[in-house]
Amino acid sequence: MQPLKLVETTPGHYSLLLTAGDTPSDTAVDEAGHEPNGxxxxxxxxxxxxxxxxxxxxxxxxxxEGGMFCAYGTDREALAALGSVMAEVVNAPERIGALIATAEEAGVVFDD
Incomplete structure (x- = not known):
């Protein structure tokens, strides 16, 4: 799941965290016209x-936030599953441009 981290913030409450601007895909996100922020x-x-x-x-x-992505909740399994899927993208700069283009074609507007 690296570079994402899953932490228990209080008993039974979890956060999935990613330090934005410090991922293997940052340059590719920039090249696709986006800021790799939270x-x-x-x-x-x-x-x-x-x-x-x-x-x-x-x-x-x-x-x-600008410098951090955070998903949170009480469903640790859901956060872990999202972390696994996101790690595949974060760690695959060669795929991020096409993924962004597909999302934008489907109407996604990245709020970066």
């Missing part, structure tokens, strides 16, 4: 849920 990664997470893991829809919440 808001961009929220949009990507929502797209991945919609297209790859729809069973996670409604099972977690988002609270990104």
């Amino acid at each position: 808001y961009f990664w929220e949009g990507m997470a929502e797209w991945l849920i919609r297209t790859r893991v729809p069973e996670l829809d409604g099972r977690l919440k988002f609270d990104p």
Whole structure:
């Protein structure tokens, strides 16, 4: 799941975290015309849920910032599943451009 981290913030409450601007895909995200900040990664997470893991829809919440992506909730399994799917994207800069283009063609507007 690296570079994402899943932490228990308080008993029974978890956060999935990614330090934005420090990922293997940053340059590719820039080249696709986006800023690789927490808001961009929220949009990507929502797209991945919609297209790859729809069973996670409604099972977690988002609270990104400029320098950090954060998904949180009490469903550790859902957060871990999202972390695994996101790690595939974050660690595959050669695929991110096409994924962004596909999402944008489907109407996704990345709020970066």
